[in-house]
Amino acid sequence: xxxxxxxxxxxxxxxxxxxxxxxxxxxxxxxxxxxxxxxxxxxxxxxxxxxxxxxxxxxxxxxxxxxxxxxxxxxxxxxxxxxxxxxxxxxxxxxxxxxxxxxxxxxxxxxxxxxxxxxxxxxxxxxxxxxxxxxxxxxxxxxxxxxxxxxxxxxxxxxxxxxxxxxxxxxxxxxxxxxxxxxxxxxxxxxxxxxxxxxxxxxxxxxxxxxxxxxxxxxxxxxxxxxxxx
Amino acid sequence: xxxxxxxxxxxxxxxxxxxxxxxxxxxxxxxxxxxxxxxxxxxxxxxxxxxxxxxxxxxxxxxxxxxxxxxxxxxxxxxxxxxxxxxxxxxxxxxxxxxxxxxxxxxxxxxxxxxxxxxxxxxxxxxxxxxxxxxxxxxxxxxxxxxxxxxxxxxxxxxxxxxxxxxxxxxxxxxxxxxxxxxxxxxxxxxxxxxxxxxxxxxxxxxxxxxxxxxxxxxxxxxxxxxxxx
DNA sequence: CGGTCACTTGATCGTCTTCAATACCAGTGG
DNA sequence: CCACTGGTATTGAAGACGATCAAGTGACCG
Numbered sequence: 001x002x003x004x005x006x007x008x009x010x011x012x013x014x015x016x017x018x019x020x021x022x023x024x025x026x027x028x029x030x031x032x033x034x035x036x037x038x039x040x041x042x043x044x045x046x047x048x049x050x051x052x053x054x055x056x057x058x059x060x061x062x063x064x065x066x067x068x069x070x071x072x073x074x075x076x077x078x079x080x081x082x083x084x085x086x087x088x089x090x091x092x093x094x095x096x097x098x099x100x101x102x103x104x105x106x107x108x109x110x111x112x113x114x115x116x117x118x119x120x121x122x123x124x125x126x127x128x129x130x131x132x133x134x135x136x137x138x139x140x141x142x143x144x145x146x147x148x149x150x151x152x153x154x155x156x157x158x159x160x161x162x163x164x165x166x167x168x169x170x171x172x173x174x175x176x177x178x179x180x181x182x183x184x185x186x187x188x189x190x191x192x193x194x195x196x197x198x199x200x201x202x203x204x205x206x207x208x209x210x211x212x213x214x215x216x217x218x219x220x221x222x223x224x225x226x227x228x229x230x
Numbered sequence: 231x232x233x234x235x236x237x238x239x240x241x242x243x244x245x246x247x248x249x250x251x252x253x254x255x256x257x258x259x260x261x262x263x264x265x266x267x268x269x270x271x272x273x274x275x276x277x278x279x280x281x282x283x284x285x286x287x288x289x290x291x292x293x294x295x296x297x298x299x300x301x302x303x304x305x306x307x308x309x310x311x312x313x314x315x316x317x318x319x320x321x322x323x324x325x326x327x328x329x330x331x332x333x334x335x336x337x338x339x340x341x342x343x344x345x346x347x348x349x350x351x352x353x354x355x356x357x358x359x360x361x362x363x364x365x366x367x368x369x370x371x372x373x374x375x376x377x378x379x380x381x382x383x384x385x386x387x388x389x390x391x392x393x394x395x396x397x398x399x400x401x402x403x404x405x406x407x408x409x410x411x412x413x414x415x416x417x418x419x420x421x422x423x424x425x426x427x428x429x430x431x432x433x434x435x436x437x438x439x440x441x442x443x444x445x446x447x448x449x450x451x452x453x454x455x456x457x458x459x460x
Numbered sequence: 461c462g463g464t465c466a467c468t469t470g471a472t473c474g475t476c477t478t479c480a481a482t483a484c485c486a487g488t489g490g
Numbered sequence: 491c492c493a494c495t496g497g498t499a500t501t502g503a504a505g506a507c508g509a510t511c512a513a514g515t516g517a518c519c520g
Contacts, residue, residue: 065375066453084359125355128359133317140303143410187468224295421501
């Protein structure tokens with residue numbers, strides 16, 4: 001395992017609360033791990049014995065119904081902090097999309113660390129708040145937006161981070177993931193993307209690469225302030 | 231304002247982290263308030279200058295789209311802690327359903343208190359985690375459950391707290407609130423409730439009072455493990 | 461090349477929404 | 491006591507949106 005001092009996401013993650021001089025303690029309880037593409041590394045049914053910090057890669061977080069219907073509740077990437085649970089088990093499953101590297105912190109030992117570095121709890125609370133706000137926005141999307149509005153919202157949200165040129169970005173997740181994130185079917189997602197292309201709202205460079213062509217129109221659509229074609 | 235020592239929800243709320251001997255400090259920064267039925271007491275557009283603790287009554291928390299479509303993200307009642315935000319503004323609006331009494335804590339002053347009583351931050355984190363888990367469950371409902379499954383899930387969730395006799399409880403919120411919480415229309419909620427009644431799954435005592443008659447069947451339905459009629 | 465898997469496209473179907481009345485209930489004033 | 495009124499709830503009929511079902515395409519890889 002690489003030492004925490006060399007961790008690329010330390011400053012942006014909850015670990016940033018630990019001063020440089022105490023990184024040795026952090027490293028002492030962090031257990032590095034790796035999950036190959038498609039691999040489950042948190043299972044909804046597992047006892048919630050640890051917290052996770054993603055250091056690189058992208059993961060999908062989801063809940064399942066008994067008949068395999070799936071709702072993706074979010075995507076995690078470098079810097080994401082996972083594992084907040086309230087019962088004895090995790091509330092969701094996590095699967096690697098590409099290769100995911102993470103640090104695993106046993107709950108009890110992290111608790112000791114939090115005790116010594118209250119700043120860490122502050123960061124965890126901040127992370128939870130951020131997540132809560134994002135998830136509330138997603139509830140608005142799932143409960144009240146049309147399919148077109150959902151896809152538009154998704155594209156705009158994705159265009160924020162990790163752009164190459166402005167409005168040009170990669171979707172690491174498959175169509176099925178997007179569908180299960182937006183509460184739609186694969187076919188509907190595909191059809192709407194194609195429609196956006198013919199309407200000159202976006203450019204589909206290839207299956208996993210998109211370029212926004214009319215961000216203003218997409219924004220109107222995503223916010224639901226579109227007159228017709230809601 | 232009544233003193234914190236007499237507060238009925240103190241132990242169950244974040245304020246429970248403050249020892250009896252320091253309640254005077256807590257009372258010093260808490261500003262009591264009251265919201266009449268139907269009144270807005272947190273607006274999504276307002277700068278997030280304070281946290282709220284509901285001491286009695288029930289409130290709906292929601293987000294709006296420009297064309298007035300509404301998604302209720304949750305209901306708050308005695309002991310609920312509100313106001314976690316990440317940007318300068320609140321992430322949602324809050325409206326009283328019946329008469330709501332609350333305590334308002336200016337952000338800066340609460341921060342001082344948290345500094346002196348780290349247990350308070352722990353409680354806030356716990357509250358945020360609980361909320362996060364509930365909201366993820368709701369995303370599964372909104373994204374992947376059928377209308378029948380949604381209503382069944384809602385009834386079961388409501389039957390947990392505040393029952394008179396087992397499975398017999400009051401819905402303080404109107405049909406429109408239920409619809410906007412479940413991502414459905416009023417008509418659909420009404421139709422499904424009536425259908426549940428004719429199927430002997432529930433009893434509708436009156437508009438706002440329900441009695442579960444076949445909790446097992448409802449549970450099967452809510453979890454999506456129903457063979458037909460998903 | 462043959463196989464697999466994800467993506468794409470088309471045709472049909474069903475669930476829930478929308479639109480439109482109507483019923484109900486509490487509060488008000490005649 | 492009983493119209494009257496505003497709001498919520500309920501019920502019915504028609505329609506739309508997205509799902510489902512079914513092929514077909516393309517890329518990657520053995």
